[in-house]
Amino acid sequence: MEGDITVGERQYAGMLSKYGRGSHVVKRGATGQSFGRKWPKVGDEVILPYTFHSSVGDAKRRKVRQAIQRYNEVTCIRIQPRSGERNYIEIKDGRGCSSDLGMTGGKQTITLGTGCDSMQGIIIHEFMHALGFFHEQSRADRDRYVRVMWSNIKSDATANFDKMDRRSWDSFGSRYDPDSVMQYGGNFFSKNGRPTLINKASGEAVQYQRHDFSTNDLLQLNRKYECTNYIDQASVSDDSRAAVATRRTRTDIVCRDKSRQLCANWSRLGYCQRNYVNYMRENCPLSCGRCTSETTTTVPTTTTTTTIATTTTQSSCSDKRSSCSSWVTSGYCQGDFATFMRNNCPSSCGHCNNGLVLAAESESCQDKASICAEWVQAQYCTRIFVSYMQNNCARSCGFCT
Numbered sequence: 402m403e404g405d406i407t408v409g410e411r412q413y414a415g416m417l418s419k420y421g422r423g424s425h426v427v428k429r430g431a432t433g434q435s436f437g438r439k440w441p442k443v444g445d446e447v448i449l450p451y452t453f454h455s456s457v458g459d460a461k462r463r464k465v466r467q468a469i470q471r472y473n474e475v476t477c478i479r480i481q482p483r484s485g486e487r488n489y490i491e492i493k494d495g496r497g498c499s500s501d502l503g504m505t506g507g508k509q510t511i512t513l514g515t516g517c518d519s520m521q522g523i524i525i526h527e528f529m530h531a532l533g534f535f536h537e538q539s540r541a542d543r544d545r546y547v548r549v550m551w552s553n554i555k556s557d558a559t560a561n562f563d564k565m566d567r568r569s570w571d572s573f574g575s576r577y578d579p580d581s582v583m584q585y586g587g588n589f590f591s592k593n594g595r596p597t598l599i600n601k602a603s604g605e606a607v608q609y610q611r612h613d614f615s616t617n618d619l620l621q622l623n624r625k626y627e628c629t630n631y632i633d634q635a636s637v638s639d640d641s642r643a644a645v646a647t648r649r650t651r652t653d654i655v656c657r658d659k660s661r662q663l664c665a666n667w668s669r670l671g672y673c674q675r676n677y678v679n680y681m682r683e684n685c686p687l688s689c690g691r692c693t694s695e696t697t698t699t700v701p702t703t704t705t706t707t708t709i710a711t712t713t714t715q716s717s718c719s720d721k722r723s724s725c726s727s728w729v730t731s732g733y734c735q736g737d738f739a740t741f742m743r744n745n746c747p748s749s750c751g752h753c754n755n756g757l758v759l760a761a762e763s764e765s766c767q768d769k770a771s772i773c774a775e776w777v778q779a780q781y782c783t784r785i786f787v788s789y790m791q792n793n794c795a796r797s798c799g800f801c802t
Contacts, residue, residue: 442477448481454492465492467521494512499512501530523611529583550595555749578617585597606678656687663799664684673685782798
C-alpha cells in the first residue's frame with residue numbers, strides 16, 4: 402500500500418475505512434482495533450522496543466541507531482532495544498524499504514533493503530509509518546496544495562495517490578507540508594517522465610527530501626503522542642531552508658548566473674526543471690530563463706556542449722523489475738544506484754521521453770558519493786570544495802561535457 406506500507410490481513414478492513422471505503426470511522430494514527438494503533442505511553446515517554454534480524458550488517462545498524470537518536474532528541478518517543486516486550490519491531494534486510502503501519506501487536510517489521518540506509522531520512526520515514534503516519538500527499542486536504550497528474554501515473558500505481566476520507570483524518574493542527582519527510586517526490590511512479598505531483602504554489606514538480614524531520618513532522622509526532630515538552634521542536638532541515646529563504650529575499654539588481662559555464666551545463670542537463678529547481682532558481686536564473694528584461698545583464702555564453710542522446714527502441718523504455726516502485730520511493734534513482742536504476746527501472750525514474758530512453762552521460766563522468774545532491778544544494782560545486790566535487794560529484798555538479 403502506497404509503495405512501502407505493509408498491510409496485514411487483520412488491518413485490511415481498517416485500511417478500507419481509512420480511505421472512505423468502509424463504514425468504521427477512524428482517525429489518523431489512532432485508527433481503531435486493528436489499523437495504525439498508537440504505541441503505549443509509559444509515564445512521559447512512548448516506548449518502541451526493537452531488535453535487529455541477523456541479516457542486518459554492522460554498518461546499517463549504526464545508521465539505524467543514528468536515525469533512532471534523532472527521535473530520542475526531538476520527541477518523547479524512545480526507540481530502544483527490546484527487553485522481553487510482547488509488542489516490538491524487528492528491523493531486517495530484504496527487498497526495498499517498508500514498514501507496518503502503527504502498532505500491529507506482537508512482532509512487526511521494518512524492512513531496510515539495499516540503499517535504504519543511504520539517507521537518514523529514509524529510516525526516519527519508515528519509523529514514522531511504524532508510528533502510524535501515512536504519506537503527506539494522502540492527506541484529505543492535499544488538493545488545495547498539490548495537483549495529482551493522473552494521466553502521468555502508471556496504471557498499476559494509481560492507488561498510491563489515493564487520499565484519506567476527511568472524516569477519518571487528523572492533521573494535528575499542521576499545515577500541508579511539501580518538505581515533510583513523508584512527502585512523495587514529484588516524479589514518483591511516472592509512466593512518461595513527466596511530473597505526477599505538482600506543487601500549486603510553484604507550478605513545478607514537488608521537491609522531496611529524505612534528510613531529516615520537518616518542523617511539521619515533529620509537530621504531528623509530538624501532538625499525536627502528547628509529548629508536551631517537545632511541542633515547539635524545530636528541525637535542522639527547516640533551519641537550513643529558512644537560511645536559504647532569507648538569502649532569496651536579497652535580490653540583486655542585476656540578474657545573472659553565479660557560474661556561467663556550470664549554469665549552462667546544468668541547464669542543458671535539465672536541472673532547471675528537475676532535481677535542483679530551487680538551487681537553479683537562486684544561482685542560475687539567467688540560464689534558466691528567469692530574468693526579466695529590466696534585470697538581465699548580457700553575459701557571454703559558454704561554448705561547452707552536452708549531448709543527450711536517445712535510444713531508438715520504444716520497447717526498451719520499460720521497467721524490468723517488479724520492485725521499481727518501491728526503489729523509486731526510497732530515492733534509488735539518484736546516487737549510488739543511479740546506473741542500476743536507469744538500466745532496470747527507466748520508466749519509474751523518469752528516464753523515458755515519448756517511449757524512448759534518454760541516454761546517460763558518459764560512464765567516466767559519474768557521481769561517486771551517495772549524497773552529491775545534498776552537497777550541490779550546499780553550493781559545494783562552486784565554493785572551496787570544487788576540486789573534491791570534480792572528483793566525486795562530477796555528474797551532479799554538471800562537470801560532464
